[in-house]
Amino acid sequence: MNETDLAFTPALELAKLIRRREVSPLELVEIYLSRIQQLNPQLGSYFTVTADLAIADAKAKTELLTKTTALPPFFGVPISIKDLNAVAGVPCTYGSPALLNNIPAFDDGVVTRIKQGGFIILGKTATSELGSFPYTEPTGFAPARNPWNLEYTPGGSSGGAAAAVAAGLCAIAQGSDGGGSIRGPAACCGLVGIKPARGRVSKAPVGDRLAGISANGPLARTVADAAAMLDTMSGYVTGDPYWLPDPEPSFLTAAQTNPGRKRIGFATGIPPLGEADANCQQAVLQTVKLLEQLGHQVEQKFPDFSALVEPFKVVWQSGIAGAGLPAEVLQPVNRWLLARTGTVGEYIQAVYAMQIVARQIVSFFDTIDVLLLPVYLHSPIRVGEWAAFSPEDTFQQIVNWVAPCPPANATGQPAIALPVGFDSHGLPMSVQLVGKPADEATIISLAAQLEAANPWIQHRPTLATQLSS
Template sequence: MNQEELAFTPALEQAQLIRSKQVSPVELVELYLKRIERLDSQLGSYFTVSADLALADAKIKTEYLAKSGDSSELPAFFGVPISVKDLNSVAGVPCSYGTAALRSQVAAHDDNVVTKIKQAGFTILGKTATAQLGTMPYTEPQGFPPARNPWNLDYTPGGSSGGAAAAVAAGLSPIAQGSDGGGSIRGPAQCCGIVGLKPSRGRISSAPVGDYQSGIATSGPLTRTVADAAAFLDVVSGYVTGDPYWLPKPETSFLAATQDRLDSLRIAFSTTLAPVGDTAPICAKAVLDTVQLLEEMGHSVSEGCPDFDGLIEPFTVVWQAGVGASGVPPELLEPMNRWLLEHSYPAGQYLRAVAQMQIISRRIVGFFENFDVLVLPVYMYPTIRVGEWANLTPEETMHKVIQWVAPCPAFNATGQPAIAIPAGFDSVGMPVGVQLIGRPAAETTILALAAQIEAAKPWREHRPAFGQQS
């Protein structure tokens, strides 16, 4: 296997190569560090590259393998590189939250998801680019180079996990941790033609920090394959003492679910989203092509969608409060976030918005009493260009954001699991995806269905030309 093929090899397969001693952790880390050094000045997918820490960790793991003949007890991802979004703390590594003035602020602790990542055997390459405080669906924070899409550098990789998605798509990391509070994993997954899983509320603990936004946000993976996303969820999920939300473990592992033979599922779909309207034709085609394939597989498919009416306003109130809850001083905020802070709502109105969001969420979840899965577009139209909205007023930007990301936030409100998967390309060659939404806590169902689609129409060999050796 040549170096380029190895860079695009899925994480689980890399773990097996390490176990069989066909490749060492040091070789993998060096491979990605070289690619990052060669390519990321154009891509902007990393804020911080922890080369020394990553190499030191990889050397310890390589030496352990050399001394031990038994690899059966190794953690699932022993020696596999990973990136962490720069909204989560990694001890000893800067954590800026996309705020240029904080770029040298070194974290004193690991967030729980990072602790679980380390326990799973991963080696952390560095921190990936994010929109400031994770608020925007593009990754262009002031004081940093904009993150760009490896399929076409003129376009955004999405946001706020834009750096994470770009790194995976460009072969600068085999797997990435991201977070999703309104589509921030699923949107970048679509933009970059990879897999993005938003788990159920309570599946992954946010310890040791609290819940700032009434449970709308969660960590999750961005990967090249469904199996990698499932295996990541296996190793990072679980209750931590004091969590405000938690879920029981599934009867079987999430990875095992990707091998399940599914009975016929009741699947709904829609290409229209009230009150926003019809999705762009190419995004609608992705949905229709997917449901046609599902029907051919024997699933029961019918058109239908929950009623999202009334959700935009309360969700926006809750989401917008995250800027103030961050504690970042107003003078360090970029203009869009400063505007969001200035237009935030008092506590009483926030609590009324939470109550209204929960009432509407009950109605949305009720739709799933008659369906196992809902297929929707990820976003209402394809990827935008870098800087496309840079000259808009904050009010105009908010309107654009709401219109673009409309299919995503409802399931942050309800806490349901959703997975974005590739579903083709638009007329200019940019990826388009669909999302599969499951019942509460039913990740196993959507992972099994996504794996079934992946087996029928594989996407892992679709790679951007960027960074490939000629």
């Protein structure tokens, strides 16, 4: 197997190759670091590359291979961490130049789980400022670009993570999703992205600032990889404000299990914000046809999301104020959002209203097992496409684009983004499956069935396959 093929090999397969001593952790790290050196200047996918730490870890793990066979599931597999999460001794900028010297002395709980799973961390991937935007163009950093077409965004706020996996600059990636920030980049870059159920992945050692709307999750090339990584990331840590029991059986087992016949609702838009564009509608409708061919009961039915829009915006934008940065260091849209932040009472009222609507949405799932939606309402935008807009107009563009994603954040339900083809610009097309509360297993099983019927793994961006060894 050549180096390019290794770089695009699914993470679970890499772990098997390592266990069989067919490739070493050090060889893999050197391959990925070489690819990062060649492609990251064009892609802007990494803010920080921890080459020395990765090589040291890879050498230690390569040596350990000669001494034991008792290895964690992803032993020696290279991964990236989004730059909204703390890795001890590594800068954590949150996409702001004001925090370039912010070096945590601790690992976030999800990073601890990732290390325990045997992964080797290659670096910190690019995010939008404070994770606020569905594109990744923070001031002071190169914009992240889509490896399928450098003129377009890889999405946000986990845009760097998605670009890195799609371009073969890591085997798999950690991201986070407070309004579509895993699912959107996965859709833009042709990946599988899981927004887990609320309480599935710990927020330790810190707390939750946004009424439970955000969750850490995986971005991967296959459903099985994403499921197995979610197994690794999951679990209660003492003091968590929300928690779920460990899945039984595992999510990887779910990815290998036939889902049976499911009741599936679908929508091609999000009233009152409108219908998806032709590309995104096509992705949904061709998936409907495939689901019917696979024997599922599918009908156009969906909850009423209209009362969610305004309270969700209030809760989501409060994260800007919660970051505690002065207005003068923020980008214009975040500065505008900060100025619009209301009182504590208004925030609590918005949480209350959001939770009432969330109950209504969840109750709709008494009539279905899974909801099929577009990920976004239109195809990826070009890098800088909205740069000339006023902050108010930019924010409205964002709301209108990402509309299918926030409902699952508000309710805490799990959702998975899955690539299904290419749009008229040659960019990946995707759909998302939203499951019942705490039921990642069903959507993972269903996504794996769709993946098997419409394989994607053979597709690679041309940019990422023409590198020197």
